[in-house]
Amino acid sequence: MASSFNRCCSPSLQLSSSSQYSESLSHGVLRPFKLNNYSSIFISTTPPGCRDVVVSRMKGFGESMRITRKRELKKPVLIKKLPPLKPGKVSGRLPVPDDIPRPPYVGSDVLPELSMEHQFHDSEGIARIRAACELAARVLDFAGTLVRPSVTTDQIDKAVHQMIIDAGAYPSPLGYGGFPKSVCTSINECMxxxxxxxxxxxxxxxINIDVTVYLNGYHGDTSRTFLCGNVNEATKRLIRATEECLEKGISICKDGASYKKIGKRISEHAERFGYGVVERFVGHGVGKIFHSEPIILHYRNERPGFMVEGQTFTIEPILTMGSVGCITWPDDWTTVTVDGSPAAQAEHTILITRTGAEVLTKSPTMGR
Incomplete structure (x- = not known):
């Protein structure tokens, strides 16, 4: 379940719990300057001796802006326009048996604050989060088999809910900050x-189906975008590129690797096809806590920090065929592209190892 910069956590997650976030850079300081609701640039107050470092940072920012401008000027891909997404009727929350353990946020509609704790696991913890992730992957595969014309997303939610509680687990989204359902279902232009x-x-x-389960005290989080019937080739290519971006991001992960390499690798691949990478929503630490540090940015960035063996987090890029700007509906959750262009997302929970990363939410049927 993605997080964003506009609220404390999912669906919106601040870059830092402090409103005065700043970071040191070679004895200088990068101070945030808000451009809009979704992004920031950093204004340097670095001493003269460190300006070469800042110049390097700003060159990277300039390159990103150049690529963005090139995308904006590119002739748009012509595809059959689907009717704009409109909200339907939302049914009541589904019950969960009393004997199934709940995450600590259940019972309050207040959105939990992002935990500053990086989540590391011993052998027992790894076994537990692996079990939660394996269940999430099975549930996601099952949910995908339900995708066909005339099926409602409410029916998908009910089936997913039942499978999760039958396994003795709790559907993590249910009651998280007031979220009324057990799964997220994001159609067409919904990010x-x-x-x-x-x-x-x-x-x-x-339709992107985002499944998170809470089993034996650990969350497992994964999502995939599925096709319903006869989907046009341009949108299929967007979905394939999104899955490839996820794989590219995972491929550089290992003990000692910097988090910022994930965004660089994802951006490079998306730009090959002219797609935009959404900046508002980010990956996050996951385990005993649903959303924690580290924040994983999917676009080019200079966020500090390095991966450590034994930690777990999600990578979950969202790509769009058009604008990366977005609008959130009055329900405070559903977020759609500002221009109605298609969006796609893919997500895995990974475990950092000494030599690479283990994909904990790998599909048991698809092998990825």
């Missing part, structure tokens, strides 16, 4: 956090 409702899936739709 993420779509609420299951009475809308029927249509031929040509795409």
């Amino acid at each position: 993420c956090h779509g609420i299951p409702d009475s809308r029927q899936l249509q031929d040509g739709d795409t």
Whole structure:
């Protein structure tokens, strides 16, 4: 379940718990300057002796802006326009048996603050989060088999809910900051956090299903974008590129690697196809806590920090065919592209090892 910069945690997560976030850079300081609701640049107050470092940073920023401008000037891909997504009727929350353990946020509709704790695990912890992630992967595969025209996202939610509680687990989104359902279902131009409702899936739709389960005290988090019926080739290419971006991001992960390399690798691959990488929503630490540090940025950045063996977090890029700007509906969750262009997301929970990363939410049927 993605996090963003506009609120404390998912669906919106601040870059830091402090409103005066700053970071040291070779004895200088980078101070945030808000451009809009979704992004920041850093204004340097670095001493003269360190300006070469800042120049390097700003060159990277300039390159990113150049690529963004090139995308904006590129002739748009012409595809059959689907009707704009509209909210349907949302049914009541589904019950969970009393004997199934709940995460600590259940019972309050207040959005939890992002935990500053990086989550590391001993052998027992790894076994538990691996079990939670394996269940999440099985549930996601099952949910994908339900995707077809005329099925409602509410029906998908009910089926997913039942499978999770039958396994003795709790559906993590249910009651998280007031979220009313057990899974997120994001259709077409919806970037993420779509609420299951009475809308029927249509031929040509795409749907991202985001599953998180809480089992034996650990969360496992994963998502994938599925095709409904006859989806146009341009949108299929967007989905394939999104999955490839996720794989590219995972490929550089290992003990000692810097977090910023994830965003660089994802951006490079997305730009090959002219797609935008959404900046508002980010990956996050996951384990005993649903959302924690480290924040994983999917675009070019200079966020400090290095991966450590034994830690777990999600990588979950969102790519768009058009604008990366977004609008959140009055429900405070559903977020759609500002221009109505298609979006796609893919997500895995990974475990950092000495030599690489173990994908804990790998599909048991698809092998990825």
